[in-house]
Amino acid sequence: MASPSTLPADSVGSVDTQFLDLPASLPLDCGRELRAVRVAYETYGTLSPERDNAILVCHALSGDAHAAGLSGTAPAASTRDGFAAERRDGAAGKALGWWDGMIGPGKAFDTDHYFVISTNLLGGCRGTTGPSSINPDTGRAYGSDFPVVTVADMVRCERAFLDELGIERLAAVAGGSLGGMQALQWAVMYPEQVDSIVVIASTHALHTQGVAWNAIAREAITRDPAWQGGDYYGTGRAPESGMGVARMVGHVTYLSAPALGERFGRRLQSADDVRYTIGVPEFEIESYLDHQADSFVRRFDANTYLRLSRALTYFDLARQHGGTLAEALAGVEARTLLIAFSSDWLYPPAASIEIEQALRETGKPVDFHLIDAPYGHDCFLLEEARQTPIVRQFLGRA
Amino acid sequence: MASPSTLPADSVGSVDTQFLDLPASLPLDCGRELRAVRVAYETYGTLSPERDNAILVCHALSGDAHAAGLSGTAPAASTRDGFAAERRDGAAGKALGWWDGMIGPGKAFDTDHYFVISTNLLGGCRGTTGPSSINPDTGRAYGSDFPVVTVADMVRCERAFLDELGIERLAAVAGGSLGGMQALQWAVMYPEQVDSIVVIASTHALHTQGVAWNAIAREAITRDPAWQGGDYYGTGRAPESGMGVARMVGHVTYLSAPALGERFGRRLQSADDVRYTIGVPEFEIESYLDHQADSFVRRFDANTYLRLSRALTYFDLARQHGGTLAEALAGVEARTLLIAFSSDWLYPPAASIEIEQALRETGKPVDFHLIDAPYGHDCFLLEEARQTPIVRQFLGRA
Known part of the structure; x- marks a missing residue:
């Protein structure tokens, strides 16, 4: 634990990444199975006795399980870079989580009320099984033999991981970019197990230039x-x-x-x-x-x-489910919050508007917020203060 | 000469690239000199007895001297690619010039009236001396020893080349992108020798993202x-x-x-x-x-x-001449035509507007046309039909 005098009151403090081995093989969209999958994860806050306050936070291409607080193992390389590197290190030079401004007491994902879980995604390189992990069949790193995984595979892995934690329902699944794709996939794949999704700077299918x-x-x-x-x-x-x-x-x-x-x-x-x-x-x-x-x-x-780059270009809800976005989202039961940023040209607001319209067409509850902000796609990492009231309001914590 | 039956009436026909060796060394901005510089060029139309109808057309990063008509030497690789590749080959499979739609009888640069000259620029790889040319001092290709040239160096080379052709004044210098930079540089460097410049999809200084x-x-x-x-x-x-x-x-x-x-x-x-x-x-x-x-x-x-990539990022009229764009353009005597395209995000219209304003501030004659067109920067190669009346009007050929 870092010295309390240097930690702000709304920090989740020093957090160690933990690891869990899935007991069963994980079936993949490509037809293969992965066995002995390990998941790296962190948790913030306390699981309620009713187990009804869990929020899964999903990271984007370059993130990891360390979403909030100070990395317990210093010096760990921070995933905060670019313009976000200015707030890279917390007390004692330890790495600050990639969404530290969003997760903690009184923050958007309020750890006074929620049990927030963050995992490194399937195929990753920060503790969860990925191409650099040892293949149990050969004793050597997978390398080229590691399968091409999809967003649905990542979500299956998260589902299997939460089973081990004894968490059946999620109060919310949230993420930006590729993380937002996972949130959408959760709502489509496990409609009865997700109360709400928070989809930020994301899309149902990346546009041509993004591909x-x-x-x-x-x-x-x-x-x-x-x-x-x-x-x-x-x-x-x-x-x-x-x-x-x-x-x-x-x-x-x-x-x-x-x-x-x-x-x-x-x-x-x-x-x-x-x-x-x-x-x-x-x-x-x-x-x-x-x-x-x-x-x-x-x-x-x-x-x-x-x-991960391949998975996020493959992601295409309409193609995967019936041909239209409305058909893909027909079974969604979760409430949906969409946030987009005016200057984001990689995941432009138009995609969020398409999701909003498809949900409205079928009478689903959806909130869409367009934030006028200058930084582009990275706004979901940089504009934490402006996302906070929107997320708190949506989660009923305004 | 290709079969007349397959050549449209407004084509300049089959054209051979010619070569000219400069008699003197070329001084460069970096302080070095290049000796034995060869220039590859093509001409279209006829030089008037008064030698007052010459237009120099300057190519962009990937162009060459073959601006119009059919390449005399088939099969020569065409510089037309991307969306422009649909009109890549003319009669007999010979390569069509990169601005074939703009140069010819009755076209924007009307070869019934003008003598149009196109050179491969200094540092190029299509016949003009560049890094792959033989260094006369060593007998081997320059390679890493070839100097880092600037847009001003390219213009110096074009000036020296035109001296050999006996052309002192230019009715116009025209180009898109890096070619437009050369036109601007001509007006700044040789104000008494340029009647007009046509600067298309270009800038006085590339913006940060372009760099x-x-x-x-x-x-x-x-x-x-x-x-x-x-x-x-x-x-x-x-x-x-x-x-x-x-x-x-x-x-x-x-x-x-x-x-x-x-x-x-x-x-x-x-x-x-x-x-x-x-x-x-x-x-x-x-x-x-x-x-x-x-x-x-x-x-x-x-x-x-x-x-060429380095040269176009270096180009910065304000920095090179006094600090402000107005100061840089203070000596310009040429009439200026600026064309920008609404969808061009690499050389956005804002830069052309800045040039227009700087010229107006000092009372210089300038026309600015913003063409609403969908293709982005490549519009200067693709939207030939829409540029044509603007250029003809500007040159007094409406």
Whole structure:
């Protein structure tokens, strides 16, 4: 526990990531099964005796189970980067969770009332079974043999994990981006087990340009010779060059052009003038991207990146369920909260509006909030203060 | 000459690229000099006895001297790609110039009246001296030793080339994107020698996000081990993987998200469903990007890409001339035509408006046209029909 004097009153404090091994094999959309699946998770708050106050928080592509508070094991690499890195470390230099501003006493997901659970998702590289885990059939890392998982597979894994915790119903499933896809999938797949979903900066099906950006990021990795077809573990090489490029692409798409302009402009890295060079950063934005790439490469596995990127491009509720979005959502029983951000061009508000309309068509309860905010897709990580009253209101905690 | 029966009446016909060696060394912004510079060029129309009807057309990053008509040497790789590839080949399968719709009898740059000149720019890889050319000092390709050139250097090279053709004044300098930067630079650098400039989908200084995309493209190339610091000629390897990724990034930024959505949607490459794969294209947009990358890599040199990308991020009229755009443009004597496209988010209309305002502030004649068109930055190559009346009007040929 960090010194109480340095912890704000609304922090969940120091939290250790825990691990749970699923007792049964996990069936996957691709037709395969994964056995001996381990899930990394954290919990915040207290489960009620009635077990009716659990909220599952789902992370996006680069997150992990450490959603709130200070990482119990320091120095753990924080998943907070980009503009969110300014609030990266808490007391004693320990890493702050990726949604620390949203989870805690009196916060959006109020741990005075709710038992908040966060897991590292299936295919991940931060404790849950993924491509870098040991395959029990071979004794070696899965590598290229790890299956291509889907958002539905992630949700199946979360369902099986909650069974072990003895939690049947969820008061809410919440997440941004890929996390929001999981929330939608929960409402579609387990309609009787979810009271409400909070879907932030997300979509029912990524638009074409988003599919393109993800394809480019994956190409950057798979074209790196160090990727070695995915079997780079133990070779002393990893596709760090490609991963760096992938992260740079991702990072620019997560932010808005005006936000980048305001932060960096065309300021040069050197004193006065350009230096007529190719290989070294000349503009501040170039150094920033280099730095983002380097720190990401140190904490993230390329094969996990490839699979999560694939899963979020595959996700397509209409295609998976009957052809139209209204048909896909016909069985939903949960109340739905949708939040989108005006400057988010990767997961633009239009997708949330389509979900809202499809739910309304079939008479489902839905709230949609468009937040006018400048940072782009990363708003779901950065605009915590503005999401808080909306989420509290929706959960009946206004 | 292609068969007349297959050539439209407004075509300039079959054209051979010519070559001219500059007699003197070319001084560069970086302080070095290039000697034995060769310029690849094409001309369309007839130079008037008064030598007062010459228009210089400047190409963008991936263009070449073959701006109009059919390439005399078939099969030459066409620079027309992306959405423009639909009109890639003319009669007899010969490559059509990149601005064929704009240059010819009765077209925007009317070869019944004007003598239109197009050169491959300095640092290029399509005939003009660039990194893949033989360095006369060593007898080997320049590679990493080729200097980092600027837009001003390109214009100096064009000036020296026109001297050899005996052309002192230009009726117009025109171009889109990096070509528009050259037109602006001409008006600033040689104010008494330019009657008018046509600046399309361009800017006086690329915005931060544009600098970022270019940095990512260059990183993709320089991180490819086959780049070998730039000295890959003759090694049997070239950074084709990295170049492919660079081109994919470029391509997505050249088009608008709605245009990509309309063309490809989320259609799958295979018959019915996803195939749970990482390494092969699953969506049509993924195949399209792969194809764009492959064809670009075959026709373009990575070191040229690096230098042209650097030059267009360096370009900053205000920084280079006094600090403000108005100061930079204070000496301009040319009439200016600016065209921007509503859906162009890489060179957004805002930059053209800034140029317009700076010119107006100092009482210079300027026309600005915002064309409402859906394709993004590539509109300057695709929306030829809508640019034509504007350019003809501006040149006094309405």
